[in-house]
Amino acid sequence: MPVGFRAKDMTRVQDSPPSFLVRHEFLIRRLHSLSGLVPVGAFMCVHLLVNASVLESPAAFQKNVYQIHSLGSLLPVVEWVFIFIPILFHAIIGVVIVMGGIPNTGNYPYAANRRYTLQRVTGMIAFVFIAIHVFHMHGWIHQDTWLEKVVRPLGGAEFHPYSAASSAGLALQSYVMVAIYLIGVLACVFHLANGIWTMGITWGVWISPKAQKRASNVCAIFGLLLAIVGVGALFGMRADGAGERLIEARQVEDKMYEHKLESGELKPNEHKRGGGEVTKSEETSQVSVE
Amino acid sequence: MIADATPASKKPSSFEVRVLRQDAPGEPGYWERHQITYEPNLNVISVLQKIAALSTTADGKSTTPVAWDCNCLEEVCGACTMLVNGRTRQACSALVDRLLEDNPAGIELQPMSKFPVLRDLVVDRTRMYRALERVKAWIPVDGYGDRGAGPKESQEGQEVRYPLSECMTCGCCVEACPQFAKVELFQRSDESDAEFAERKNRAYDQAFIGAAAISQAILFNEHPTGHMNADERLEALSAPGGLQVCGNAQNCVAVCPKNIPLTTSIARAGRQLTGYMFRKFFDR
Ligand code: SF4
Ligand code: SF4
Ligand code: FES
Numbered sequence: 001m002p003v004g005f006r007a008k009d010m011t012r013v014q015d016s017p018p019s020f021l022v023r024h025e026f027l028i029r030r031l032h033s034l035s036g037l038v039p040v041g042a043f044m045c046v047h048l049l050v051n052a053s054v055l056e057s058p059a060a061f062q063k064n065v066y067q068i069h070s071l072g073s074l075l076p077v078v079e080w081v082f083i084f085i086p087i088l089f090h091a092i093i094g095v096v097i098v099m100g101g102i103p104n105t106g107n108y109p110y111a112a113n114r115r116y117t118l119q120r121v122t123g124m125i126a127f128v129f130i131a132i133h134v135f136h137m138h139g140w141i142h143q144d145t146w147l148e149k150v151v152r153p154l155g156g157a158e159f160h161p162y163s164a165a166s167s168a169g170l171a172l173q174s175y176v177m178v179a180i181y182l183i184g185v186l187a188c189v190f191h192l193a194n195g196i197w198t199m200g201i202t203w204g205v206w207i208s209p210k211a212q213k214r215a216s217n218v219c220a221i222f223g224l225l226l227a228i229v230g231v232g233a234l235f236g237m238r239a240d241g242a243g244e245r246l247i248e249a250r251q252v253e254d255k256m257y258e259h260k261l262e263s264g265e266l267k268p269n270e271h272k273r274g275g276g277e278v279t280k281s282e283e284t285s286q287v288s289v290e
Numbered sequence: 291m292i293a294d295a296t297p298a299s300k301k302p303s304s305f306e307v308r309v310l311r312q313d314a315p316g317e318p319g320y321w322e323r324h325q326i327t328y329e330p331n332l333n334v335i336s337v338l339q340k341i342a343a344l345s346t347t348a349d350g351k352s353t354t355p356v357a358w359d360c361n362c363l364e365e366v367c368g369a370c371t372m373l374v375n376g377r378t379r380q381a382c383s384a385l386v387d388r389l390l391e392d393n394p395a396g397i398e399l400q401p402m403s404k405f406p407v408l409r410d411l412v413v414d415r416t417r418m419y420r421a422l423e424r425v426k427a428w429i430p431v432d433g434y435g436d437r438g439a440g441p442k443e444s445q446e447g448q449e450v451r452y453p454l455s456e457c458m459t460c461g462c463c464v465e466a467c468p469q470f471a472k473v474e475l476f477q478r479s480d481e482s483d484a485e486f487a488e489r490k491n492r493a494y495d496q497a498f499i500g501a502a503a504i505s506q507a508i509l510f511n512e513h514p515t516g517h518m519n520a521d522e523r524l525e526a527l528s529a530p531g532g533l534q535v536c537g538n539a540q541n542c543v544a545v546c547p548k549n550i551p552l553t554t555s556i557a558r559a560g561r562q563l564t565g566y567m568f569r570k571f572f573d574r
Contacts, residue, residue, distance in 0.1 A: 018496060022530045029534035030567070101468050101537060107376040108466050108541045116468060116539035198538040204561020207554055 021096065032093040033202050039082045040090050041192045048185075048226060051168075051233035058165035058240050058249035062256055065164040069272070076142065084134075091127045098124065119194050122187040129184030136171060142271070160274025162257050162266075166249040167274050169241020178238060185230040193223025302328050305386075306348065306396035307337055309356050312407045316476055319407070322356075323348040334374055334381035334389075334399065335360055338411075356399075357410040365547055368460025372411045373400040378465040378545055381411075402465045406474040417473065418459045420494045421503035425526045429516045441514035454509040454555060456548045457502055463542035463552055464500035469535050473497045498535040499527070501542035505555035511562065524559075524566040533559050 021028065050068075054061035071078060103117040134140055139147050139157030151157045158171035172178060197219040200206045206215040240249045257273065260266040304327050312319040324341050325348040332340075335358075342355035360370040363382045370381040375389065375398050389397050405413035422428075464470040473493050477486040507523040510516035527533045536556055543552040 018530055022496065025530045026528040026532060026534045026563075026567075097537070100471070100535070102471060104466065104468050104541070108544065110541060110544045112538070112540035112544070113468070116537055116541075119537075201538050201553065201557045202534075202536075202560050203564050204557050204559070207557040207561060209551065209554060212553065212557070 028093060029097075030202070032090060032097070033199050035086045035090045036192070036195045037199060039086050041195070043083055044188060044192060045226065048230045048233055051237065052229045054165050054168075054240060055232055055236040057252075058245075059252045059256065062162075062164045062253055065161050066256070066260070069161050087130060091123075091130075094123045094127065115194055119191060119198070122191040122194075125183065125187035126191050129180065129187060132180060133184060136177070137168065147271075160272055162269065162273045163250065163253045165237065165240040166246055166253060168237045169239065169246060169249065171241070172234070172238040173241050178234070181234050182231065185234060186227060189223055189227045189230055193219045193226065196222070301330065302390065302394070304328055305390060305394075307341065308396060308398045309341070309410070310398075310400040311356060311410045312401065313409065315406055315408060316474075322353060328386075330387065332386035334372075334384040334386070334397070335363065335370060337386060337397070338381070338399075357408075357412050359412050366458060368458035368462075371460045371462060371465070372402060373465075374398070376400075378402060378462045380460065380547055383547070402461060404465050404467075404470055404472045405461065406472075415459070415461050416490070417494045417497070418461050418464070418500070418502060420491055421499045422459070422506055424495060424499060424529075425503050425507035425510075425523045426519060427503065427506035427510055427523075429510060429513060430519065443514060447512060447514070451509055451512050453548075453550055454505050454512075457506060457509075457550055458548065459502060460547065461502070462545045462547060463502050463550075464498075466541040466545040467498075467501060468539050468541065469537045470498050470500055495529075495531065497531050499531055499533070501536070501546075501552040501556065504533055504536070504559050505550055505552050508555040508558050508562075520562070521566065524563055527559055528563055528567070533563060 050064045051061070053064050069075060098120045101116075101120060103120065105113050105117050135151065135154075135156045137157070137159035139151040141147075147157055158167060160167040172181065197212075197216050200215050201212065206212045239245055257266070261268065304325050307324045307326055309322050309324065310319045311322050324344065326337055326340050326344075338356055338358050345353055345355060347353050358370065358372070358381065360382055361367040362369070365380045365383040368380065371378060372381050373379075374381065374384045375393055381399075386397070399411060401407045401411045402413050402415075405415050405417065408414050475486075475490050475493055477483075481489070504527065507527055511520040511523055533556065538553075538556075540553050542556075543550070546552055
């Protein structure tokens with residue numbers, strides 16, 4: 001029975017000098033902890049809140065998206081420096097951390113221990129989900145051959161920022177996708193809420209058991225609220241991707257796009273507009289993708 | 291039969307004890323079953339004494355006595371720590387009547403899983419003591435001359451420290467810790483005892499230090515005299531295998547037989563290290 005631990009034992013410790021990861025373990029772990037909140041966690045909150053604006057109206061969501069895209073050519077830089085790279089750092093170090101642990105909820109089924117295990121499970125789910133999600137909506141890298149030859153044939157890069165609600169809604173019509181997003185979003189939300197709680201211990205913000213209890217209540221409420229926002233955004237988006245509401249959303253988006261073109265705020269951009277030939281067969285090509 | 295005989299009035303006539311035995315370091319473990327006649331008020335140590343007296347397994351085969359450690363017999367020394375029904379605790383305070391209430395099928399004994407097994411239920415907990423050395427869990431006294439009265443002690447500070455001072459280095463906290471992995475080395479044929487001990491220390495020093503030593507570092511950092519060496523302890527706590535390895539599962543505090551507020555110590559160490567980190571960076 002205890003033989004089960006063997007695989008993870010450090011039974012054979014080498015004499016080689018400690019690796020970079022080991023030598024800077026403290027700093028890396030603190031940066032890992034910090035990056036989970038800023039920028040990754042903060043980004044996630046903003047992201048879910050912006051997406052939830054679709055519940056108000058597709059126009060409100062489209063307005064927010066235009067605002068984000070007003071960064072223009074700076075946007076990819078911001079994306080990589082403040083979002084993708086921190087997420088990758090957090091995820092890769094996270095995998096290293098998970099591999100160093102020996103979950104033992106079987107013998108020690110305490111609530112905090114279950115959360116420890118869940119934190120690791122949701123972290124791994126979040127990693128996979130974010131990879132799928134970014135591929136599905138964004139395509140990972142905005143490079144023409146990559147997008148045309150690899151991403152689109154695989155059903156990726158479905159989100160078109162200038163047709164925000166309708167393209168996202170269309171991409172979320174299948175039950176499989178909704179299930180993946182539901183699990184993924186909830187895993188991310190749990191991971192952030194519980195992560196804030198452990199972070200407070202790691203950095204020494206809440207110390208006494210009472211303070212830790214209070215903090216965990218606050219984190220639970222925060223997680224619940226964020227889960228409502230996230231799930232609301234998901235189903236709000238999905239609702240705008242079918243039937244009457246899809247047509248309405250497209251009309252609003254068309255109007256906003258044309259208005260922006262007329263006022264000279266935007267130059268025509270087929271990538272961001274979506275659906276190949278924008279003016280002619282956009283509706284049919286969009287729908288036929290699904 | 292035994293299964294429904296738990297009410298206080300009807301006690302079983304005998305019960306089974308399964309022991310995970312191991313003949314020598316590095317050898318595979320094997321289970322051995324023993325049938326023990328029931329008596330009221332047994333503890334696991336007296337069960338082990340009965341097993342030694344019997345020297346016969348439940349299948350009637352003759353066997354060697356099971357090896358175990360004990361000392362104080364009142365949950366003060368920590369020597370008898372082992373896994374009883376899968377959970378880490380002291381054998382001397384593990385009462386058979388209680389154990390049979392929870393699990394009438396019998397009792398299962400294993401050595402701690404995070405320390406090298408020397409024989410049967412006896413493990414080598416050197417790493418616990420090495421961890422205390424790492425954080426200098428003491429107050430340096432560099433002479434015998436009278437240096438006058440020490441700093442004043444506040445009641446509050448005393449109340450924080452007293453519970454921490456009760457640690458018996460039993461190892462329950464690290465045994466239950468999901469972030470604490472076993473480190474076991476074997477002596478090479480060309481290696482002297484001193485060389486082997488040094489190699490072991492090097493390995494221990496890179497592995498997770500564990501909740502007990504973190505808490506002891508806080509005990510001495512909070513001590514008015516010990517505080518003078520606080521930075522050295524914080525340096526040790528931020529070295530490889532230090533506080534940062536903790537994953538906040540909080541099993542340590544749940545299993546500590548002395549009810550030491552380990553997670554409070556861990557958070558306090560986190561706070562001290564946050565400050566130390568910035569001080570170190572800007573004072574360079
Ligand atoms: S802190 Fe508690 S569990 Fe850990 S060694 Fe000390 S007494 Fe044992
Ligand atoms: S709180 Fe830290 S030291 Fe305690 S059991 Fe959890 S991981 Fe181990
Ligand atoms: S013999 Fe000392 S704690 Fe059990």
